[in-house]
Amino acid sequence: MKVGVAACPHWGAHNSVKRIVLAVGLALACVSSLAAAKVGSEALIEARQASMKQMAAAAKTLAGMFNGQVPYNAAAFRDAAETLRDRTGSLVGEFPSGSLGPLSGAKPEIDQDRRSFEALAHHIATLTTALAKEAANAPPKINGEMRMGPGTMMDGGSLLGKRTNAAEPDPATLPAEHLVHMILQDCTGCHSRFRQKIR
Numbered sequence: 001m002k003v004g005v006a007a008c009p010h011w012g013a014h015n016s017v018k019r020i021v022l023a024v025g026l027a028l029a030c031v032s033s034l035a036a037a038k039v040g041s042e043a044l045i046e047a048r049q050a051s052m053k054q055m056a057a058a059a060k061t062l063a064g065m066f067n068g069q070v071p072y073n074a075a076a077f078r079d080a081a082e083t084l085r086d087r088t089g090s091l092v093g094e095f096p097s098g099s100l101g102p103l104s105g106a107k108p109e110i111d112q113d114r115r116s117f118e119a120l121a122h123h124i125a126t127l128t129t130a131l132a133k134e135a136a137n138a139p140p141k142i143n144g145e146m147r148m149g150p151g152t153m154m155d156g157g158s159l160l161g162k163r164t165n166a167a168e169p170d171p172a173t174l175p176a177e178h179l180v181h182m183i184l185q186d187c188t189g190c191h192s193r194f195r196q197k198i199r
């Protein structure tokens, strides 16, 4: 350092230039790290929206197979169930604080009530895991075991909001069609609470 100063006759002038260069450099570094953060959260938002769209397509396929609007096929049934399982399994990590609010359809309330958000994410993941397990042995044609019996909705209670305090049945014991209904309810449940319309 001393050598540099001694060797430079116009040290003062150089020093202020250096300072400006340093300041500009710092400012640029700041701007670019802000930009990087913004690009980072934009990418994350786009990725989770794409993931939600995949879930929507999978859920539509499954519901369609049960109501006859989509031809049933064991492999496609399995694929859709696995997509739901995989996508719901990573939900929790996709909504960090900096990515909520007006930039996206994710409400800032997620941050204020992480427990409920995570409980919902965990609940749907439990159902989709059970569904994927059942789908692994999907028969060549939809059979009675996969179907919700008549009156299941009424007896199921949880679907109509009755017996809310009763313990939920073990998802592994529920027919696939019932699981699909419960999964769709969780989609709606989370959206009504934590999603806002953006477009």
Ligand code: HEC
Pocket: 045, 048, 049, 050, 052, 053, 055, 056, 057, 059, 084, 091, 104, 105, 106, 107, 117, 120, 121, 124, 183, 184, 186, 187, 188, 190, 191, 194, 195, 196
């Ligand atoms: C735990 C909460 C939660 C669950 C469960 C959930 N979602 Fe979402 N979903 C959100 C939030 C929050 C957004 C807004 C995301 C954003 O814009 O960044 C969203 C957005 C979406 C979108 C719009 C994506 C876009 O392109 O903007 C679709 C479609 C969607 N969800 C479908 C589903 C389906 C189908 C399910 C059930 C299988 C489901 N979601 C389950 C919270 C949830």
